[in-house]
Amino acid sequence: MGLVTLVDLLKDADSRKYAVGGFVLVNLEWLQAVAEAAQRKQSPLCLCIAQVHFDFVDMEALAPAIHQASKQLPVPVAVHLDHGKTLDAIMRAIKCGFTSVMFDGSDLPFEENVEMTRRIVDFAHSVGVSVEAELGAVGGGYGKVEGGEAPPPELLTDPLQAAEFVRRTNCDALAVAIGTVHGKYKGKPKLDFERLKKIRELTDVPLVLHGGSGIPPEDVKRAIELGVRKINIYYDMQKSATDRIRELINRDGENVTYPDIMSACKQGVREAVEYYMDVFASSGKCSAPNILCRNCQACSHAERVSLSLSDEELARRIAIAVAEALKGGNPQ
Ligand SMILES: [Zn+2]
Structure with a gap:
């Protein structure tokens, strides 16, 4: 059984200087594709379900399949709720056996975000579940800024506030806003590395970037050097799947069957995930015995x-x- 907490994963990522991909799933084909990618790349893995997808993703139905896949995979897996916005969603994820939850109180006033996060951390820790929190606005519609524009500087994570936030909430990981955007970037991503450096200097928890799709490899490398230990991917997985399905239909037209579409979808998702595992330098981290094996026991x-x-x-x-x-x- 390779189920581990996010704390376990990020501790290893910190000691070996890489980032774990937080890959957001929407159905079984995606689960199979991500599992295959992790096995092929021998990479630790964070499988995520996002509350923002609850209209079309049944978390309770998918969770047993995620646990089954995690049992069979020879790599450590954290199962994580992405952007939990309500206490109800967080409690449901914990009941489903998730090893980690994100509470995203970034829309709330600072004091309310601190208070809610602290209460969720207290409860989650009492049952052995890790908590990722968020401070500041990531662009692209989950937060205060809609669309593909990076948020203005005043909405990005304030390093001094981040230090206070981490100290008062005791969260296990902090998602920071340094100019990343959920979904498609308008133009080239412009990340505020000076801000990231200051946040790193003033906090002692692993840092998380959302809106990882489309960040150039050289920027990812710099972010990892500055303490980013988890990077979330969704947009490029769905784009790659949709591109593969479109190519298939354009090529084979009316001969395309539904299982063909499922295969094309899986191929697209797997390609995107494998690409990011290489970029995040998590590929190959399970190819030899390592400190994660103590908690993982999956191979x-x-x-x-x-x-x-x-x-x-x-x-x-x-x-x-x-x-x-x-x-x-x-x-x-
Ligand atoms: Zn996100």
Whole structure:
């Protein structure tokens, strides 16, 4: 079983300097495509369902399939609610067995965002669930700014406020607004790296970028250097799937069957996810035993790690061997 919390994933991402993709799912084909990509790329994974998609995504129906896929995957998986806006959605996700939730109070006044986030963190931590919070406005319709324009500077995350927010809420990860946009960017993304650097200096939690689709690889690399440990992707997954389906219909016209469309969709989603796993440098992170194996146990590396890394177990075995030797018996 490779289910882990977001805290586990981001701790490893922090120590090995990469970012985990938060890939937002809408149905079973997407789940299969993302699972295949993670297996092929040997990459840790954060599978997300977004509250904004609840009109067409049935979280309760999809959750058992996500857990089943997570059990079979040889990589660690955090199952995460993206942009939880209401207490009801967050409680539902926790009941579904999600290991992590996002509470997005970024539309609220600062004090209300602090208060709500703090209460959700207290509850979630009591049942072992991680919490991502958000401060500042990411563009593109989930927050205060509609459309593909980056929000004006006064709506981006204020570094001093971020420090206070993290200290008072005890959140596990912070989604920051530094000019990213949900959906399609109008023109080239312009990220405020000076702001990101200041936020990094003043806070001690892993940072998250939303609106990851379309950020150039060199900007992703810089963001990772400045402490970003999770990057969310949705827009490019749906674009890649739709492009593949369109190509198929243009090519084969009336001969196209529904299973053909499902295959094209899966191919498109998988290509987008694999691309971002490479860009985020999470590819290959599960190709050898590593610290994540202690909590993951999803593949054959786990045994080797627990033998080589668990000091307590090693000490116990040495103590037994010494005791047996002193007694003149045979150590087991
Ligand atoms: Zn988002």
